[in-house]
Amino acid sequence: xxxxxxxxxxxxxxxxxxxxxxxxxxxxxxxxxxxxxxxxxxxxxxxxxxxxxxxxxxxxxxxxxxxxxxxxxxxxxxxxxxxxxxxxxxxxxxxxxxxxxxxxxxxxxxxxxxxxxxxxxxxxxxxxxxxxxxxxxxxxxxxxxxxxxxxxxxxxxxxxxxxxxxxxxxxxxxxxxxxxxxxxxxxxxxxxxxxxxxxxxxxxxxxxxxxxxxxxxxxxxxxxxxxxxxxxxxxxxxxxxxxxxxxxxxxxxxxxxxxxxxxxxxxxxxxxxxxxxxxxxxxxxxxxxxxxxxxxxxxxxxxxxxxxxxxxxxxxxxxxxxxxxxxxxxxxxxxxxxxxxxxxxxxxxxxxxxxxxxxxxxxxxxxxxxxxxxxxxxxxxxxxxxxxxxxxxxxxxxxx
Numbered sequence: 001x002x003x004x005x006x007x008x009x010x011x012x013x014x015x016x017x018x019x020x021x022x023x024x025x026x027x028x029x030x031x032x033x034x035x036x037x038x039x040x041x042x043x044x045x046x047x048x049x050x051x052x053x054x055x056x057x058x059x060x061x062x063x064x065x066x067x068x069x070x071x072x073x074x075x076x077x078x079x080x081x082x083x084x085x086x087x088x089x090x091x092x093x094x095x096x097x098x099x100x101x102x103x104x105x106x107x108x109x110x111x112x113x114x115x116x117x118x119x120x121x122x123x124x125x126x127x128x129x130x131x132x133x134x135x136x137x138x139x140x141x142x143x144x145x146x147x148x149x150x151x152x153x154x155x156x157x158x159x160x161x162x163x164x165x166x167x168x169x170x171x172x173x174x175x176x177x178x179x180x181x182x183x184x185x186x187x188x189x190x191x192x193x194x195x196x197x198x199x200x201x202x203x204x205x206x207x208x209x210x211x212x213x214x215x216x217x218x219x220x221x222x223x224x225x226x227x228x229x230x231x232x233x234x235x236x237x238x239x240x241x242x243x244x245x246x247x248x249x250x251x252x253x254x255x256x257x258x259x260x261x262x263x264x265x266x267x268x269x270x271x272x273x274x275x276x277x278x279x280x281x282x283x284x285x286x287x288x289x290x291x292x293x294x295x296x297x298x299x300x301x302x303x304x305x306x307x308x309x310x311x312x313x314x315x316x317x318x319x320x321x322x323x324x325x326x327x328x329x330x331x332x333x334x335x336x337x338x339x340x341x342x343x344x345x346x347x348x349x350x351x352x353x354x355x356x357x358x359x360x361x362x363x364x365x366x367x368x369x370x371x372x373x374x375x376x377x378x379x380x381x382x383x384x385x386x387x388x389x390x391x392x393x394x395x396x397x398x399x400x
Contacts, residue, residue, distance in 0.1 A: 001033075001034050001035070001066050001067065001366075001367065002034075002035040002036075002037070002064060002065045002066050002067070003034060003035070003036050003037075003065060003066070003067045003068075003069065004036075004037050004038070004039060004059075004062035004065035004067070004068050004069070005017060005018060005019060005024070005036075005037070005038040005039060005069050006039050006062065006068050006069060006070035006074070006087075007039040007040065007041035007043075007044070008041065008043065008044070008070065008071055008072055009074065009075050009078055010072040010073055010074075010075065013043045014043075014071055014072050014341075014344060014347075015043055015044055015045040015344060015347035016045065016071045016129075016343065016344060016347045016350055016351045016354070017044050017045065017046060017071065017347075017351045017355075018069040018070070018071065018086070018351070018354065018355060018358055019069070019351075019355045019358065019359070020046060020348075020351055020352050020355050021046055021050045021051045021053070021054040021056060022054060023352070023355040023356070023358075023359055024036055024038065024051060024054060024056045025054040025055060025056065026359065027359060027363060028055070028056070030363075031363075031367050034367060036056060036057075037056070037057045037058070037059045037062065037065065038051045038056055038057070038058050038059070039058075039059060039060065039062050040058050040059065040060050045347035045348045045351060046348070046351075062080075063080055065083070066083070066084060067083070067084045067085075067086070067366065068080070068083055068084070068085050068086070069086045069087070070085065070086065070087040071087060071088065072087065072088060073087065073088070073089060073090060073098060073101055074087060074101075076100060076101055076104045079104055079105060079108055079110060080108070080110075081108040081109060081110065082108070082109050082110070083110055083111070084110075084111040084113065085105075085110055085111070085112050085113065086113045086114075086115060087114070087115065088114065088115050088116055089101065089102070089112060089114045089116075089380065091114070091380065091393070091396075092114060092116060092117060092380065092390070092393070094393065094396040099396060099397065102380070102381065102393070102396070102397055103397050105380075105381055106381050106384055106385065106386075106397065107384070109383050109384040110381065111379055111381070111382045111383070112379065112380045112381050112382075113375055113378050113379050113380075114378055114380055115127045115128070115378075116128070117377070117378040117380075118361075118362060118374060118375070118378040119374070119377065119378070120361075120372075120374070121372065125187075126357065126361045126362065126374070127354065127357050127358060127361070127362065128187050128354075129343040129350055129353075129354060130186060130187030130188040130191065131187045131188070131190055131191040131194075131353060132191060132342065132343040132346060132349065132350040132353060133187075133188055133191060133265075133294050133342040133343055134184070134187065134188040134189060134190065134191020134192040134193075134194070134195070134265050134294060135163070135191040135192075135194055135195055135346070136157050136166075136191075136339075136342040136343060136345045136346055137188075137191075137192070137263065137265065137292055137294035137337070137339070137342045138191070138192045138195035138196065138263055138292065138294075139154075139157050139166055139169075139195055140157065140292055140314060140337045140339065140342070140345075141180075141261060141263045141290060141292030141337060142154065142170075142173055142199065143156065143157075143337075144290050144292060144314075144315050144328075144335050144337045145178070145260075145261055145289070145290045145335075146172075146173065146174075147315065147328075147329070147335070148289055148290055148328060148329065148335040149289070151174045151175075152172050152173055152174045153172070154169045154172055154173070155169055156311075156314075156345070157345040157346055158311050158344070158345040158346075160346070162346065162348055162349055163346055163349045166346065167195075167198055170198060170199055170200075173199065175201070175216075175217035176216075176217065177213070177214050177215055177216065177217065178217045178218075178260040178261060179209060179214075179217070179218055179219070179220075179258055179259045179260050179261075180196075180201060180217065180218070180219035180220075180259065180260065180261045180262075180263065181209075181219070181220055181222065181255050181256075181259040181261070181262045181263070181288075182196065182219055182220065182221045182222065182263045182265065183221075183222050183227070183262075183263075183264050183265055183266035183275070184264065184265025184266045184267070184294070184295070185223065186267065188265035188267075188294055188295070189221075189265050191265075192263055192265045192294070193221070196219060196221075201217045201218065201219050202214075202216060202217070202218045202219070203218070203219055203220070203221065204218045204219070204220055205220070206220055206222070206226060208220075209255070209258060209259075210254065210255070210258055220255070222255070224238065224241070224266070225238045225241065226251075227250060227251050227252040227255065227275060228241055228245075228248045228249070228250060228251065228272070228273060229248060229249060229251045230247060230248060230249075231247060231248060231249050232247075236248070241272075242269070245269065245271045245272040245273065246271065248272075248273055249273050250273040250274060250275050250276065252275040252276050252280075253276055253280045253283070253286070256276055256280070256281075256286050256287060256288050257285045257286065257287055258287065259287060259288055260287065260288065260289050260290070261288070261289065261290045261291075261292070262288050262290070262291045262292070262302075263292045263294065264291065264292065264293045264294055264295050264302055265294045265295060266295055266301075267295070268295060268297050268300060268301045272301070273301075274300065274301040274302075274303065275301045275302055276302065276303055277303050278303045278323050280303065281303050281304060281318075281320040281334070282320055282321060286320065288304075288334055289334065289335065290334070290335045290336075290337070291304050291305070291318075291334055291335070291336050291337070291338075292337045293305045293336065293337065293338045294342065296308050296338045296339070296340045298338070303318075304318040304320075304334045304336050305318075305336060305338045306318060306323075306325060306336075307325070307338070308338050308339070308340040309336070309337065309338045309339050309340075310339065311339055311341065311344060311345055314337050314338075314339050315328050315335055315336065315337050316328055316335075316336055316338075317329070317330050317333035317334065317335060317336070318333060318334045318336050319332070319333055320332060320333075320334060361374075362374065362375070377389060380393070
């Protein structure tokens with residue numbers, strides 16, 4: 001088997017990579033019969049020379065590889081027939097902009113394995129950049145509050161060499177009695193909590209958050225059922241909520257009355273109540289000044305997220321009354337950070353984290369046989385047709 005690490009060709013450029021130079025060295029040492037090459041790149045967060053120094057061949061032509069590993073979607077014109085590709089295809093939700101990409105992969109009889117659906121026997125995702133989305137997004141929340149309040153100024157995460165330098169910026173943070181709301185568990189939530197522990201902000205209970213005042217900054221970490229309740233006032237049940245979200249309403253506005261900063265890392269399922277609506281935000285007692293929306297569902301559960309933002313220009317203002325975008329420093333405006341590609345701000349750290357999981361959880365199945373069907377269950381198309389698990393995409397790829 002010959003494996004190739006792809007150069008990222010999608011625009012805007014993504015500096016991340018599936019395996020770092022050291023991880024490539026580990027793979028070669030662990031599986032000496034496997035050939036591994038890296039496609040030359042001038043935008044990758046690790047240079048060609050760094051791979052060469054670890055004994056990895058850097059090449060321009062990867063057409064003789066059996067398996068090709070990338071991060072973002074591959075431009076259609078660069079796809080090679082009959083290859084096995086691993087990348088985030090963004091097709092499993094029938095995303096309109098990638099319909100032609102999937103059609104092209106079918107035409108070229110490509111085996112397409114999507115990282116997003118690589119799961120264990122319990123149905124849990126094995127790979128993702130969610131942890132670093134949580135890490136960078138939380139840092140950006142503090143950065144945004146510093147700019148909004150005028151209390152301090154942090155270096156942008158993408159201007160830091162690595163996570164260590166980013167975390168060194170924490171000493172500049174100046175907080176008094178702010179209250180911070182956090183939603184989200186899973187990978188994103190874990191990343192958020194890592195940074196909150198680093199920040200030194202004290203965690204309090206829901207009752208304390210809602211009913212007490214403090215002389216120091218505090219935060220509360222909410223689970224799904226902490227901010228959703230039965231419409232009829234009867235006892236809430238999370239399993240019922242997942243099955244019948246229409247029976248529930250959001251109780252998040254009571255937290256928005258007390259909170260100053262909201263770091264949103266939740267997963268939002270279609271049909272669930274919005275956390276807060278545009279009408280909720282117009283209330284006189286709506287107190288949020290900063291929303292760091294890591295989930296970044298535009299025009300959805302977090303009303304102030306009216307668009308995604310960019311690494312270069314991460315913050316915009318939301319006017320609660322007019323519902324329009326305004327300068328974020330404007331009085332009464334909510335400062336919104338809604339960057340959609342947060343892990344790209346720390347590409348080396350995010351790549352290392354992703355690569356460690358890929359080496360541990362995916363490479364053995366790829367090389368030693370896919371006994372647990374981890375890879376086959378994540379294969380969207382093979383030999384010119386959709387696989388059974390992704391038959392639901394048939395109407396998506398139908399040519400008019």
